[in-house]
Amino acid sequence: MTKEKLIQKLINDGYLKTPAIIEAFKNIDRTDFVPENLKEIAYENKPLSIGFNQTISQPLTVAFMLELLEPKIGEKILDIGSGSGWQTALLAHIVGIQGKVVSIERIPELKLLAEKNLGKYNFQNITKIVQGDGAQGFASEYPFDKIIAAASGKSLPAAWKNQLKINGRIVAPIGESIFVFKKESQNKFSEKQYFGFSFVPLILD
Numbered sequence: 001m002t003k004e005k006l007i008q009k010l011i012n013d014g015y016l017k018t019p020a021i022i023e024a025f026k027n028i029d030r031t032d033f034v035p036e037n038l039k040e041i042a043y044e045n046k047p048l049s050i051g052f053n054q055t056i057s058q059p060l061t062v063a064f065m066l067e068l069l070e071p072k073i074g075e076k077i078l079d080i081g082s083g084s085g086w087q088t089a090l091l092a093h094i095v096g097i098q099g100k101v102v103s104i105e106r107i108p109e110l111k112l113l114a115e116k117n118l119g120k121y122n123f124q125n126i127t128k129i130v131q132g133d134g135a136q137g138f139a140s141e142y143p144f145d146k147i148i149a150a151a152s153g154k155s156l157p158a159a160w161k162n163q164l165k166i167n168g169r170i171v172a173p174i175g176e177s178i179f180v181f182k183k184e185s186q187n188k189f190s191e192k193q194y195f196g197f198s199f200v201p202l203i204l205d
Contacts, residue, residue, distance in 0.1 A: 001043040003029065006059060009045070015063040020073070024066075024093040030059065033086035033117050050084045052107050057150060062087055066094075068180050068194075069148050069171045074098035076141070078163065080134035080172075081105065081150035085114030091148075092123040101127045102141050104134040137163040144168060156181060161189065 007025050010016040016025060031042040033056055038048050047055040066087075071077060071094045079088050082105035091101045101123075105111040111131045118127055130138060134149065135157040142163035149160075152173035160170055161183070170181040178194040 001041075001045070003031075003043050006043045006045060010059060010063050013060075015060050015067070017067055018070075020071075020094050021063070021066050021090075024090045025059075025063070028086065028089045028093055028121070030056070030086060032120050033084040033089070050110065050113070052110060054083055054107065054110060056084050056086055062090070064194075065148060065171050065178060066090065068178065069146050069169065071095060071146055075145035076100045076102070076143075078138060078141075078144045078147040078160075079103040079150075080137075080148065080160075082114040082129055083110060083150060085117040085129075087148070087150060088114060088127055088129070089118055089121055089123065092118070092121070092126040095126065097126060099126060100141075102130060102138050102144075103127065104130045104132050104138060106131070106133060135159065139163065146170070147172070149173065152176075 016022050031039050034042045034048050035050060045059050047058045050056050071091055073096045075095050076099060077091050077095060079091055079101055082088055082103040088101055088103040095101060105114060108131055111129055115129050137159035143165040144163055145165055145168050147160050147164055147170040149172035164170060164183050166183055168183050172179055180192045182190045184190055
């Protein structure tokens with residue numbers, strides 16, 4: 001599978017729709033974010049191990065979640081679970097130099113890996129990789145326009161709700177589903193559920 005064939009399949013199957021997200025997939029090469037021994041299968045539509053019981057997510061899932069998130073140029077986005085940095089890089093490409101992506105990673109070695117991989121792109125002024133507990137969000141940079149999570153929890157952390165702007169949205173896996181939460185007012189959220197996904201668990205302190 002080539003990058004072009006993968007992207008075209010995601011478009012044909014209805015997972016990639018938005019021009020800015022399609023451009024990000026074209027410009028941010030998944031090969032730059034997978035381990036050396038897996039580069040030959042970087043464009044397979046499946047999750048791949050990056051060590052530490054973590055994976056780089058399946059392209060279909062990343063495309064689906066980014067479309068639900070609706071990231072826009074100039075936005076500030078909180079990315080929970082940096083992993084090897086692929087989704088952070090996709091988001092950085094979309095929000096551009098006017099925007100910011102704060103990405104939280106619990107595992108020190110993966111934080112360093114994400115920083116190294118992001119260094120292959122000119123995103124130093126757009127991205128910030130933080131080591132910490134993603135469930136706590138990142139209070140020193142809030143409010144965020146959007147929040148996205150790569151690991152599945154049992155419920156939506158209160159910190160994410162508090163750190164989101166009014167009219168902002170959160171896309172996060174809970175159990176085996178992906179949820180979209182929209183902040184209607186300070187204490188009111190609408191939600192929509194999409195069934196049938198599998199994620200690594202969100203590790204809590």
